[in-house]
Amino acid sequence: MxxxxxxxxxxxxxxxxxxxxxxxxxxxxxxxxxxxTDYFLYVPLLPEVATGILEPRRVTVSIADTLPEVRLVVxxxxxxxxxxxxxxxxxxxxxxxxxxxxxxxxxxxxxxKLLPIPGVAEHAHGFRGIPEAVFLRDHLTQQIELADATDDQTERDALCTFVVVGAGYTGTEVAAHGVLYTELLKKKRPRLRDQRIRWMLLDVANRVLPELDIRLSRTADKVLRERGVEVLTGLSVEEAMHDGVRLTDKTEVATQSLIWCVGVxxxxxxxxxxxxxxxxxxxxxxxxxxxxxxxxxxxxxxxxxxxxxxxxxxxxxxxxxxxxxxxxxxxxxxxxFGTGERKAYEHRDLGFVVDLGGTDAAANPLHVPLAGFPAKVVTRGYHLMAMPGNRVRTANEWLLDAVLGRQTTELGIVPADDVPLETASPERTRPHR
Missing domain, CATH: 3.50.50.60 (FAD/NAD(P)-binding domain)
Incomplete structure (x- = not known):
């Protein structure tokens, strides 16, 4: 045998x-x-699923289609x-x-990654898989729709406030893409013309992208601040409630949106x-x-x-x-088994790419720092090469988004109860994982 x-x-x-x-x-x-699951999940493009650029199936690669010689046991x-x-x-x-x-x-x-912070497990939502990305897209859309429907300014301000905890790779991209998406939703609603859409990005570190090259960090920080994102370093959440959060500096922020991107x-x-x-x-x-x-x-x-x-x-x-x-x-x-030579694992990174939405990105291929549109080209080119499938469909959706704009309907197919933070992961999230 x-x-x-x-x-x-x-x-x-x-x-x-x-x-x-x-x-x-x-x-x-x-x-x-x-x-x-019966697919490989290309996690780096989840922020684009969460903001309506890509459909969920574009970041899922069928194991049966791409690895036909493998026996899959779900x-x-x-x-x-x-x-x-x-x-x-x-x-x-x-x-x-x-x-x-x-x-x-x-x-x-x-x-x-869970931290012993009161209320976080109950009121925050993670960002590690398809259900979380689809839920976040619907949630952002719903918050702006609810803000448009109310005449209570205090309630409207809370609905239009979004708090992202963790300014690493994922949190930075979520905030960068998210602020563009909510501004797009706002433009379609005349009643919100003068409403401030508030995005906050928190991290206990002293800069965004603390694990990456300082030049990537500076590029990302500049883009975020130019878009109006409040980048708050040296801060985190002390307690989360159903109607807001209290920060470690004792500031209280009214919000219905706590997005947990602290790490894994x-x-x-x-x-x-x-x-x-x-x-x-x-x-x-x-x-x-x-x-x-x-x-x-x-x-x-x-x-x-x-x-x-x-x-x-x-x-x-x-x-x-x-x-x-x-x-x-x-x-x-x-x-x-007698094929090839056994070797130790050794690898030096070849650089990183960070997609910041729109025409912005930060990248350092082979440690050459790039920003703006050139970095965007490198970033999308890298993702297309790294994806083991769906390349043509993904590139086509990027083109359609640039030419036709984005669809912004709320589907409501993933209830909040189905994406609790304590079980959220790319492979273990219920109900369909």
């Missing part, structure tokens, strides 16, 4: 591990991918038996299943596997092997991969590292 390689998770790490193994195994191994892994070399999972109908493996890749990804943490499933972890991430060596278990690999956000370019540290939880770690794990697995 052919050896079986089981991959847990179809995020950037898991998907690209499967894709690489399809090429290297050449039919000599059975590749099984276990994932709660389910959530919740158990691992290292002695028997099996994993346990639950499918969407809540039926139990079990799979044996010869090699195992744990690439379960991450979920929203490893999928809690990882901590229940019985393997050693570091800050919730599985401990692995530089070859992406779990120590003491040569048939088990881990990569992406689920793994604390040693950063050989920064001795003593682990690689950050980014899509760039996850994708490359998935490929390296696949190559090392192939080497264990």
């Amino acid at each position: 052919r050896p079986r390689i089981v991959i847990v998770g179809a995020g950037f790490a898991g998907y690209h591990a499967a894709k690489t193994l399809c090429r290297l195994a050449r039919g000599r191994a059975e590749i099984v991918l276990v994932n709660p 389910g959530e892994v919740d158990g691992l038996d290292l002695d028997e070399r099996t994993i346990q999972y639950e499918d969407p109908l809540r039926r139990r299943g079990q799979l044996g493996y010869d090699r195992l890749v744990i690439a379960a990804g991450s979920v929203n 943490r490893p999928d809690p499933m990882v901590g229940g596997l019985g393997l050693k972890t570091e800050k919730g991430r599985l401990i692995v060596d530089e070859y992406l092997n779990v120590p003491g278990h040569p048939d088990v690999y881990a990569c992406g956000d689920a793994a604390a991969v040693p950063d050989l370019t920064r001795p003593g540290e682990v690689t950050p939880m980014t899509a760039q590292h996850a994708e490359r770690q998935g490929r390296r794990a696949a190559r090392n697995i192939a080497a264990s």
Whole structure:
């Protein structure tokens, strides 16, 4: 019988591990991918889904269409038996299943980072998957519609106030795209002509995009402030209520919109596997092997991969590292079967891109700083190259948005109760994940 390689998770790490193994195994191994959905989610373009530029399906890449050699098992892994070399999972109908493996890749990804702040879990909404993006698009639209319908100025001001917590990659893009979308909604409503649409971006760090090059940070900060976004550094939320938030400087802000983009943490499933972890991430060596278990690999956000370019540290939880770690794990697995050479994971970043909506972006390809329209061209070109599918459809929707403008109807298909912050993640969000 052919050896079986089981991959847990179809995020950037898991998907690209499967894709690489399809090429290297050449039919000599059975590749099984276990994932709660039947698609790979291209997370970087979610802000464009949330603001009506792209339809949700454009950022979902069918596993069956793009990886036809892979056996897809739709389910959530919740158990691992290292002695028997099996994993346990639950499918969407809540039926139990079990799979044996010869090699195992744990690439379960991450979920929203929760902080012990009163009221946040109940009143904030995360931004990690399709349901959250669709909900946010409807929510922004509904807030402006409700503001247009009321004559109470205090209520109207609260409805037109949006608070984003976390000025990292996701929060910065959400605020940059969001302010343009709400201004577009306002222009279509004469009663709101003189109404202020207030966007606030908070972070405890001393600048936006604190994890990126200072030049990208300055570009993003300038664009946000020019659009009227209040960029408040050194601040966060002290308490969230149903009708507003209290900031750490004791300022109270009336709002119905608290968008949580503080960061991510490893999928809690990882901590229940019985393997050693570091800050919730599985401990692995530089070859992406779990120590003491040569048939088990881990990569992406689920793994604390040693950063050989920064001795003593682990690689950050980014899509760039996850994708490359998935490929390296696949190559090392192939080497264990006699194809190719086993190598340590080492990668220096090639730069980052940040889409700021409109014709603005910030990018540093090969560490060359760019801003404005040139950065926008580089950013969209990068995303088209990085997406493993839907490229033509995505480019077509970008063109239609530029020529015809945006549709701004509220669909109301994702209720707020279906996207609670504590369960929001790209792979584990209910009801249809």
